[in-house]
Amino acid sequence: MKNYVDGNLEAMATIPFSLTSPEFxxxxxxxxxxxxSISPIYWGNSVKYxxxxxxxxxxxxxxxxxxxxxxxxxxxxxxxxxxxxKNLQNDMLLFxxxxxxxxxxxxVSKLFAPNVVESYRPNIEETVNELLxxxxxxxxxxxxxxFAFPFASxxxxxxxxxxxxxxxxxxxxxxxxxxxxxxxxxxxxxxxxNDTIRIxxxxxxxxxxxxxxxxxxxLISLLMKEEQQGDKLSNEELLxxxxxxxxxxxETTVNLITNSILSLLTxxxxxxxxxxSPLLIEKAxxxxxxxxxxxxxxxxxxxEDIEINGMTIKKxxxxxxxxxxxxxxxxxxxxxxxxxxTRNPNPHIAFGYGIHFCLGSSLARLEAQIAIQTxxxxxxxxxxxxxxxxxxxxxxxxxxxxxxxxxx
Ligand code: HEM
Numbered sequence: 001m002k003n004y005v006d007g008n009l010e011a012m013a014t015i016p017f018s019l020t021s022p023e024f025x026x027x028x029x030x031x032x033x034x035x036x037s038i039s040p041i042y043w044g045n046s047v048k049y050x051x052x053x054x055x056x057x058x059x060x061x062x063x064x065x066x067x068x069x070x071x072x073x074x075x076x077x078x079x080x081x082x083x084x085x086k087n088l089q090n091d092m093l094l095f096x097x098x099x100x101x102x103x104x105x106x107x108v109s110k111l112f113a114p115n116v117v118e119s120y121r122p123n124i125e126e127t128v129n130e131l132l133x134x135x136x137x138x139x140x141x142x143x144x145x146x147f148a149f150p151f152a153s154x155x156x157x158x159x160x161x162x163x164x165x166x167x168x169x170x171x172x173x174x175x176x177x178x179x180x181x182x183x184x185x186x187x188x189x190x191x192x193x194n195d196t197i198r199i200x201x202x203x204x205x206x207x208x209x210x211x212x213x214x215x216x217x218x219l220i221s222l223l224m225k226e227e228q229q230g231d232k233l234s235n236e237e238l239l240x241x242x243x244x245x246x247x248x249x250x251e252t253t254v255n256l257i258t259n260s261i262l263s264l265l266t267x268x269x270x271x272x273x274x275x276x277s278p279l280l281i282e283k284a285x286x287x288x289x290x291x292x293x294x295x296x297x298x299x300x301x302x303x304e305d306i307e308i309n310g311m312t313i314k315k316x317x318x319x320x321x322x323x324x325x326x327x328x329x330x331x332x333x334x335x336x337x338x339x340x341x342t343r344n345p346n347p348h349i350a351f352g353y354g355i356h357f358c359l360g361s362s363l364a365r366l367e368a369q370i371a372i373q374t375x376x377x378x379x380x381x382x383x384x385x386x387x388x389x390x391x392x393x394x395x396x397x398x399x400x401x402x403x404x405x406x407x408x
Contacts (some may be wrong), residue, residue, distance in 0.1 A: 014305025019049060025391050028296065028398075029337060032325035040329075041309055044320075050320030051299075055325035057332035057349070059309060063321055063360060064353040069300035085197050091240035094248065094356065097303075097375040101355055106228050108241060111219060117362040120159060124367055127154050128374045136223045136378065140385060143403040144258055148371070152253040155367060156246055161211065173200055177247045197243065204242045208235065219245075249320065249360045255294035255399045256285075256368050261375065262403055263288055263339055265384050270341050275376050284341035287367045289327075290348035291339045296324035298352060323349055324398060379407035 017024050017031040024031055032055050035042050040056025048072065054060050063069050073089045075102055089095050093104045112118070112208060131151055133140040153171040162170050173196050208220060215221040225240055264271040274284055300319045325347045328336040351358035358364070376382070385404035392399040 018046070019395050020393060025132075026395055028324060029328060032081035032322060032328060033337075035322075036325060036329065037288050041311060049318075049320070051320050052313055054319060054321045055329070057326040057329035060321045060323065060326035060349060062228055062308060062348070063300060063319060063352050064298075064356070066301050066306070067098055067355060068306055069319060070079070070303050071095055071299075072301050085194050088197065088201065088236075088240050088243060091234075091237045092244045093241065093359070094244060102362070103231065104233075104237065104241075105355070107226055107233050107237075108229065110221065111222055111226065112359050112362060115337045116252055120155075120259070121366065121370070123158055124155060124370050127151060127158070128371050132374065132378050139408065140404065143261055143405050144254065144400060145376075145402065148254040148257040151257070152250050152367070153369060154358045155253075155363075156249050159363075160218050160242060160245065161216055161220045163206070170203075173203075174246060174250050177250065200243055200246070201239065204239050208238060208242075213306075215283050238309040245360070248358075249363065251394075251397065251399065252294045253364050253367055255397060256289065256364060257313055257371050258400050259292035259398060260285065260368060260372050260390075261296060261382075261405070262384075262400065263292055264376075265370075265382060265405070266311050267339050270339060271382070274341055278373055278377075280341055281369045282365075283344060283346070285365060285372065286346045286348065287339060287341050287343050288368070289350035290333070290343070291327075293324040293327050293348070294397050295350065295352075295396065297322050298356075323352070381406075381408045383407070 017028075017035075035053060036055035037208050040054065040059045042053045042055070044053045046050060054063060071094060073086060093101065093108065096104055099328055126149065131154075135146055141147060150171060153174050154167060157167045157170045175196075177196055177200075188374055204220075208224070209223060211218070211221045215224070220238070220242060223233060223241060224233065245302045264274065270284075298321050300321065302315055302317050302319065303311045304315050307313075327333070329352060330336045332347070333343075351361040351364075383406050390401045391401065392401050
């Protein structure tokens with residue numbers, strides 16, 4: 001028997017849920033509560049995903065800020081099959097550690113600072129209004145495919161500098177991408193994501209070459225120029241950064257907007273409150289991030305034996321940090337399972353914590369605030385068109401397949 005659990009025999013049990021079971025996908029929160037009540041760090045002997053499951057807030061923060069827990073590429077290192085995807089991921093900020101991470105993060109972070117992001121406001125407002133113009137008279141839409149998805153895709157495309165005439169095609173490519181960072185994906189979904197990555201690599205290579213010859217005021221040109229103490233992004237790092245921004249910044253934003261509107265529709269009194277007090281929007285978005293966290297889980301691997309909560313996590317063991325569970329830990333949040341758009345303070349970790357804290361958090365916040373507020377201002381009598389909702393089987397993410405709504 002391994003000696004990773006000191007005195008906590010219960011924690012040796014088989015994990016009492018499957019990450020892919022229909023009950024868990026539909027509503028993971030009772031499972032999180034159960035797990036946390038047994039132990040905030042729990043050894044799950046799941047055949048498919050053995051590892052430590054972290055549901056406690058304090059424990060999640062402790063692990064995320066400890067750089068001995070590393071963020072590694074979620075691909076079998078021996079597999080030759082996804083070679084180019086692995087090579088690309090090698091150059092991604094998300095999968096770098098320690099000094100290598102610091103170097104890359106320094107080269108890109110200035111371009112995501114709140115003052116830079118604020119300059120995107122007019123562009124974001126225009127995009128929201130254009131999309132709403134298209135559906136306003138229809139009196140119904142699927143919030144995911146008619147609004148949130150094209151919105152998030154258009155914004156990241158505009159910011160990166162994808163030309164107008166190529167943005168529709170770009171949106172189509174983004175559909176399968178999220179699979180490439182879902183570490184529990186199936187072979188088929190990985191293959192789909194892999195094919196799209198190949199197309200996107202070629203596309204961005206060409207765009208980068210064009211911007212080298214003719215720089216514009218877009219993120220690709222700015223990233224190319226960015227220099228810190230004589231150091232610059234290499235061509236491959238620039239390419240990997242562009243693709244990471246599309247992967248990390250797209251689906252998550254779609255889900256934040258969709259989950260926020262769902263939370264309001266299921267709490268009509270808070271919808272009324274937000275309509276009457278639009279200044280609450282910033283607090284409300286923080287609460288949507290906490291209550292239905294778009295990224296429910298991230299993972300780390302212990303680079304050495306590490307003591308935590310009296311247990312030893314052994315070198316090489318996998319740790320699953322359930323952000324969606326930490327954000328509902330009653331030890332940290334009063335009435336943790338209750339939505340409260342006035343909650344203050346709200347130290348959720350929906351954007352992660354520590355060195356990998358979301359680079360695009362200011363952008364995501366601004367996008368969500370503008371999108372939700374404009375939606376509430378322009379579409380009246382918002383209702384769910386059906387109570388039957390389906391969540392996507394996308395492990396680690398809280399993503400509705402569709403959200404049909406009606407309005408006047
Ligand atoms: C990292 C969530 C939007 C770019 C992360 C992490 C989380 C997260 C949890 C940390 C992952 C880890 O520690 O393993 C979210 C959520 C978003 C969002 C919930 C929207 C609601 C965006 C946007 C962008 C972006 C809009 C950029 C356009 C990134 C990047 C990283 C990251 C580049 C890696 C940072 C690093 O490794 O240093 N995000 N994200 N994200 N996010 Fe976001």
